[in-house]
Amino acid sequence: MRAFCIAVLFALFAASAGAQQPFAVGPVSAAPGTTASGTIEIPARAGDEGTTLPVSVIHGAKPGPVLALVAGVHGQEYTPILALQNLLRSIDPKTLTGTVIMVHVANMPSYLKRTIYYSPVDGKNLNRVFPGKVDGTLSERIAEAITREVIERATHVIDIHCGDGNESLRPYLYWITTGPPQVAEAGRQMALAFGMDHIVVDRGRPTDPAGSIYLSNTAITRGKPALTIESGGMGEIDTDDVLRIERGVAGLLKHLKMRADGPDPIAAPVLLERSEVLLAGFTGIFHASVQKAQTVAEGAVIGRITDFHGKVLEEIKAPFAGEILYVVGTPAINKGEPVGFIGATGG
Numbered sequence: 001m002r003a004f005c006i007a008v009l010f011a012l013f014a015a016s017a018g019a020q021q022p023f024a025v026g027p028v029s030a031a032p033g034t035t036a037s038g039t040i041e042i043p044a045r046a047g048d049e050g051t052t053l054p055v056s057v058i059h060g061a062k063p064g065p066v067l068a069l070v071a072g073v074h075g076q077e078y079t080p081i082l083a084l085q086n087l088l089r090s091i092d093p094k095t096l097t098g099t100v101i102m103v104h105v106a107n108m109p110s111y112l113k114r115t116i117y118y119s120p121v122d123g124k125n126l127n128r129v130f131p132g133k134v135d136g137t138l139s140e141r142i143a144e145a146i147t148r149e150v151i152e153r154a155t156h157v158i159d160i161h162c163g164d165g166n167e168s169l170r171p172y173l174y175w176i177t178t179g180p181p182q183v184a185e186a187g188r189q190m191a192l193a194f195g196m197d198h199i200v201v202d203r204g205r206p207t208d209p210a211g212s213i214y215l216s217n218t219a220i221t222r223g224k225p226a227l228t229i230e231s232g233g234m235g236e237i238d239t240d241d242v243l244r245i246e247r248g249v250a251g252l253l254k255h256l257k258m259r260a261d262g263p264d265p266i267a268a269p270v271l272l273e274r275s276e277v278l279l280a281g282f283t284g285i286f287h288a289s290v291q292k293a294q295t296v297a298e299g300a301v302i303g304r305i306t307d308f309h310g311k312v313l314e315e316i317k318a319p320f321a322g323e324i325l326y327v328v329g330t331p332a333i334n335k336g337e338p339v340g341f342i343g344a345t346g347g
């Protein structure tokens with residue numbers, strides 16, 4: 001019994017005194033105080049050729065939180081992918097406490113074929129098939145690998161997006177409140193630490209871990225605080241949009257005590273308690289009447305959908321007074337797809 005206690009005490013001491021073990025994500029293993037990069041293979045199955053997940057592990061010399069940063073869930077969302085390229089070089093594993101996992105391009109088929117929303121292989125939206133299926137379509141297998149190798153290994157998860165290649169978007173992040181209260185509160189503090197001035201309060205996500213649908217919600221339904229970030233859009237490479245993501249991660253590293261220095265949390269962000277995605281009722285040509293970040297009155301026309309001969313099929317109107325968080329900025333529109341997203345501070 002005594003020997004057992006000493007063994008347990010020794011193990012606890014070793015874990016807390018910085019006797020860090022290597023940290024592996026799939027085949028990519030980093031020794032303490034080092035960064036390692038490599039690839040998780042998603043093997044081929046009948047109907048597709050499989051794909052790859054490029055990942056990095058920045059493993060601090062001292063133990064601490066495991067922060068997962070995921071970019072490229074939608075392959076034409078470039079600002080998060082570029083921000084992670086910069087962060088990979090700027091986060092020093094020798095001074096880091098804990099571990100950062102990066103997924104540089106989560107949806108490689110969509111990235112390489114430059115598709116919005118949907119995988120060119122199976123037609124599915126990767127951010128609607130979590131937690132994924134080991135024997136599913138390619139998007140479902142990518143989701144399963146991210147769930148198993150990244151989300152299950154992390155303590156905190158950030159899914160970084162921007163407006164897709166057709167979405168003109170003002171920056172904001174989603175604070176998801178549907179998890180257990182302590183997870184929601186940890187998420188609120190992370191949202192403030194990320195420093196963005198518009199926060200969408202998202203109360204409607206599923207609570208079933210087996211049907212979590214979204215990447216960040218897959219973490220939350222497993223008891224891990226998570227955020228979804230939006231900064232950039234329209235397939236553009238705007239330096240401010242990239243820097244905003246880098247600054248947000250720096251704020252998180254400080255908040256999680258993974259690094260001593262970093263920006264302070266935002267004190268008084270705009271909390272958007274009410275928000276609504278506006279959907280197209282028709283397929284055709286979308287003509288936007290508003291711009292991102294524009295304030296609109298209830299009933300204001302957001303845009304019109306015409307048929308291919310110019311006849312107006314639908315006028316989409318603001319359901320309440322608020323701010324345009326994103327609006328579709330290119331003509332192509334399919335029935336049931338978003339044309340815009342509006343938020344307001346009132347509950």
Ligand SMILES: [Zn+2]
Pocket residue numbers: 073074077161162163164
């Ligand atoms: Zn996205």
